[in-house]
Amino acid sequence: MDWKKHITVLGALRIGFGALGLLAAAIVFVAVVGGGLLSGDQQAIAITSIVGTVIAGMIALVSLPWIIAGVGLLKFKPWARLLSLILSVFDLANVPFGTALAFYTFWVLIQDEAERIFVGEAI
Numbered sequence: 001m002d003w004k005k006h007i008t009v010l011g012a013l014r015i016g017f018g019a020l021g022l023l024a025a026a027i028v029f030v031a032v033v034g035g036g037l038l039s040g041d042q043q044a045i046a047i048t049s050i051v052g053t054v055i056a057g058m059i060a061l062v063s064l065p066w067i068i069a070g071v072g073l074l075k076f077k078p079w080a081r082l083l084s085l086i087l088s089v090f091d092l093a094n095v096p097f098g099t100a101l102a103f104y105t106f107w108v109l110i111q112d113e114a115e116r117i118f119v120g121e122a123i
Contacts, residue, residue: 003111004117007073007114010084010104010109011070011074012070014073015066017063017091017097017098018063018066018070019067021060021062021066022059022067025056028059029052029055029056033048033049033053036048036049065083069084072084076118077118081109084109087105088105088106091105
């Protein structure tokens with residue numbers, strides 16, 4: 001089996017999931033802050049600006065490790081393997097797509113051949 005191809009696909013999927021999180025952060029920001037702006041009330045604008053920024057920032061911050069892990073996997077960095085396995089535990093709660101990604105991650109990265117790729121051994 002071509003484990004490098006599986007690791008590359010996994011890296012792309014991680015980046016994709018992280019990008020979806022960043023997109024969600026942007027949508028939340030626009031919706032919450034925009035709602036306050038549409039009201040025209042200065043107090044509502046102040047509150048929704050703070051709330052929208054904080055929530056969007058938290059979503060973006062949580063999405064960044066998935067992108068970082070994906071880039072690391074594409075470069076076959078050893079730390080990316082461990083980070084991806086840790087993130088997969090959190091993916092399990094994101095039914096159904098995150099769960100599928102978690103199982104695929106476990107299946108690919110726990111293989112002895114995949115581990116050898118990350119430590120630089122030829123297979």
